[in-house]
Amino acid sequence: xxxxxxxxxxxxxxxxxxxxxxxxxxxxxxxxxxxxxxxxxxxxxxxxxxxxxxxxxxxxxxxxxxxxxxxxxxxxxxxxxxxxxxxxxxxxxxxxxxxxxxxxxxxxxxxxxxxxxxxxxxxxxxxxxxxxxxxxxxxxxxxxxxxxxxxxxxxxxxxxxxxxxxxxxxxxxxx
Amino acid sequence: xxxxxxxxxxxxxxxxxxxxxxxxxxxxxxxxxxxxxxxxxxxxxxxxxxxxxxxxxxxxxxxxxxxxxxxxxxxxxxxxxxxxxxxxxxxxxxxxxxxxxxxxxxxxxxxxxxxxxxxxxxxxxxxxxxxxxxxxxxxxxxxxxxxxxxxxxxxxxxxxxxxxxxxxxxxxxxxxxxxxxxxxxxxxxxxxxxxxxxxxxxxxxxxxxxxxxxxxxxxxxxxxxxxxxxxxxxxxxxxxxxxxxxxxxxxxxxxxxxxxxxxxxxxxxxxxxxxxxxxxxxxxxxxxxxxxxxxxxxxxxxxxxxxxxxxxxxxxxxxxxxxxxxxxxxxxxxxxxxxxxxxxxxxxxxxxxxxxxxxxxxxxxxxxxxxxxxxxxxxxxxxxxxxxxxxxxxxxxxxxxxxxxxxxxxxxxxxxxxxxxxxxxxxxxxxxxxxxxxxxxxxxxxxxxxxxxxxxxxxxxxxxxxxxxxxxxxxxxxxxxxxxxxxxxxxxxxxxxxxxxxxxxxxxxxxxxxxxxxxxxxxxxxxxxxxxxxxxxxxxxxxxxxxxxxxxxxxxxxxxxxxxxxxxxxxxxxxxxxxxxxxxxxxxxxxxxxxxxxxxxxxxxxxxxxxxxxxxxx
Numbered sequence: 001x002x003x004x005x006x007x008x009x010x011x012x013x014x015x016x017x018x019x020x021x022x023x024x025x026x027x028x029x030x031x032x033x034x035x036x037x038x039x040x041x042x043x044x045x046x047x048x049x050x051x052x053x054x055x056x057x058x059x060x061x062x063x064x065x066x067x068x069x070x071x072x073x074x075x076x077x078x079x080x081x082x083x084x085x086x087x088x089x090x091x092x093x094x095x096x097x098x099x100x101x102x103x104x105x106x107x108x109x110x111x112x113x114x115x116x117x118x119x120x121x122x123x124x125x126x127x128x129x130x131x132x133x134x135x136x137x138x139x140x141x142x143x144x145x146x147x148x149x150x151x152x153x154x155x156x157x158x159x160x161x162x163x164x165x166x167x168x169x170x171x172x173x174x175x
Numbered sequence: 176x177x178x179x180x181x182x183x184x185x186x187x188x189x190x191x192x193x194x195x196x197x198x199x200x201x202x203x204x205x206x207x208x209x210x211x212x213x214x215x216x217x218x219x220x221x222x223x224x225x226x227x228x229x230x231x232x233x234x235x236x237x238x239x240x241x242x243x244x245x246x247x248x249x250x251x252x253x254x255x256x257x258x259x260x261x262x263x264x265x266x267x268x269x270x271x272x273x274x275x276x277x278x279x280x281x282x283x284x285x286x287x288x289x290x291x292x293x294x295x296x297x298x299x300x301x302x303x304x305x306x307x308x309x310x311x312x313x314x315x316x317x318x319x320x321x322x323x324x325x326x327x328x329x330x331x332x333x334x335x336x337x338x339x340x341x342x343x344x345x346x347x348x349x350x351x352x353x354x355x356x357x358x359x360x361x362x363x364x365x366x367x368x369x370x371x372x373x374x375x376x377x378x379x380x381x382x383x384x385x386x387x388x389x390x391x392x393x394x395x396x397x398x399x400x401x402x403x404x405x406x407x408x409x410x411x412x413x414x415x416x417x418x419x420x421x422x423x424x425x426x427x428x429x430x431x432x433x434x435x436x437x438x439x440x441x442x443x444x445x446x447x448x449x450x451x452x453x454x455x456x457x458x459x460x461x462x463x464x465x466x467x468x469x470x471x472x473x474x475x476x477x478x479x480x481x482x483x484x485x486x487x488x489x490x491x492x493x494x495x496x497x498x499x500x501x502x503x504x505x506x507x508x509x510x511x512x513x514x515x516x517x518x519x520x521x522x523x524x525x526x527x528x529x530x531x532x533x534x535x536x537x538x539x540x541x542x543x544x545x546x547x548x549x550x551x552x553x554x555x556x557x558x559x560x561x562x563x564x565x566x567x568x569x570x571x572x573x574x575x576x577x578x579x580x581x582x583x584x585x586x587x588x589x590x591x592x593x594x595x596x597x598x599x600x601x602x603x604x605x606x607x608x609x610x611x612x613x614x615x616x617x618x619x620x621x622x623x624x625x626x627x628x629x630x631x632x633x634x635x636x637x638x639x640x641x642x643x644x645x646x647x648x649x650x651x652x653x654x655x656x657x658x659x660x661x662x663x664x665x666x667x668x669x670x671x672x673x674x675x676x677x678x679x680x681x682x683x684x685x686x687x688x689x690x691x692x693x694x695x696x697x698x699x700x701x702x703x704x705x706x707x708x709x710x711x712x713x714x715x716x717x718x719x720x721x722x723x724x725x726x727x728x729x730x731x732x733x734x735x736x737x738x739x740x741x742x743x744x745x746x747x748x749x750x751x752x753x754x755x756x757x758x759x760x761x762x763x764x765x766x767x768x769x770x771x772x773x774x775x776x777x778x779x780x781x782x783x784x785x786x787x788x789x790x791x792x793x
Contacts, residue, residue, distance in 0.1 A: 101412075109344075112289065112340040112344075115288050115289065115340070116340070116341065119288060119363070122283050122286070122363075122365045123365050125282065125365075126282075126365045126366045126367075126369070126435075127366065127369060127435055127436050127438075127439035127440075128366070128367065128369065128439065131439075142770070143697075143766075144696075144697035144698055144766060144770065145770045146698070147775045147776065149775065149778070157778065159698065159775055159776040159777075159778045160697065160698030160699070160775075160776045161697040161698040162698075163697065
């Protein structure tokens, strides 16, 4: 691996790194002290200037860093928005649920009220209650009824043998 | 890795290698051999063994974890999930509301309302005495009793049942710990005794035990539902948690053919009879002639279905359909119908009727023994002559007579929609002894229900077509679908002319010279027949001292029959006849029934009847 390559790799890894910073780091690695053996045939590694493309690359790597900032903000704000809307939604559901329970309770209460009133009506409408109420109001059971039947010629006849109702109170056992 | 290179155990070992004598030579030597900088200082075999050991340990652990995971998730998973769910789910029963029983106009005879069972968990109740004091007036239970219950063992005690909603609301407001409510609907019978025997009653668990309540249990009961709620630690529902309800399906309602007002009048009139000290039991059945529908049916003493638990079980039946009695002379109409239909007689046929007649080993007499009288068949019926009826029955023959009796419905159930109906008792004619053959035509030795008797006269009033009595007009399911109960097909029992002749003769009974002038109804023509049958004395199994069943069965208006009414009164200590006792009850009921139905009298006069004649001398 060449030093140039190292430099580039380093630059890629640490986004804000520049070439001069990497230079001292590479120097010890290429130091001849590393190998003490007699083999000196291999040409020594030398520091070379960065290729022409380096500045552009550096610029290229720096530019996305600047452009990523809005992205991060977007993501963070999305997360925050999601969390907030979830909270709001849950709150709304809880409120709805609470209201539904309250409405249901109110509904049940009204249904019970209706039931109670209907019960009163039913109780008051039984024949025994009606008879008692009628007697209390001074009414008496009617006897045989008479029917006035009109003939085709306009004459009328009384059918049946109507009996006058007893005087109220005169015959309490009547009926 | 770094920990390994810093392992202090290696450095002393290395320095220990440097012997003091060779120290000078070691100065220029690197500490380590080149290329061994990263060496672990272990031989490859040891390293491999360690690796293998590590691998096995890791794999074993992983396998254990995976196995446990599979066991938890795969095999026991559903059980654990269920247990977890059960822990936070609470199931509340939703009781179905039992259907209503209404009369023909929709008036409620039986219905259910929501109510609650008040229950307590004594382990949660903080102060039994204080809680008991708070509840005692609301529940109407003595405080001492409540305190005892609230301090008891267990986690479930029932403090009160069928508590109305107003009371439970009041208790809820007290916010007492450990007190809760369960659905416990209450069955109400607003009319009480009126129609009680027909409607029946329900048991403690709400199942119908008598009458329509029992017969229509499937329709009325409905299906209970439940509410499954996810609850938090305090037992309160979690707002956004599971809240799944299976709604209860309420019961359907049953509409009867009963007219509540008429039913009330019938019950009132019978109660008057039962209160006179002589009548121990009295039944009345009011049937509509044209449809066979039962408009009223009652027996005194009756019972209030709401009080069924506290009522003598002997009274909890419907005697009008379940109790049989010997009808006596009212049965003579069937004998005469057979004689006329078979061509052996007409209303004007004259017979020389003696005062008594030999029947096997015994002698049957008329009510009062007399010298032979030349009665017309009308006269025989109007005077209720036993001897004349037996003479006609002998012409018909036992077998034919039995056929007619069965065709009129004697000896078989009517199929009315009530439990416990009796078929009555009618022996096969082949088994009739001579005395029985003489008794059956006059209504002794044969047993009927009041309902069967009404049905016989409905047949005559309806021109000879018998329509089985029915009590239920329609059933309405919980979803509102109405099912009209099919009306039974009429069956012709006798010809229309026979029925008309019988109706004519039956009018004579109420007319001058008949046995039941008290059966007359002001303004209307009435046809009917009295009956006075000996009642078997339950103490000796004989007729001696058993008293009488007095009956009157009839219909009106005779010229266009609207209602049939059968009245029978059991009078064990009286010898009064049906014409004196049962006929007035009939007249009062018929009067009310016709007047309340706005039946206009036809205005035609009752025909003249020929009760006696000149018997052909042959």
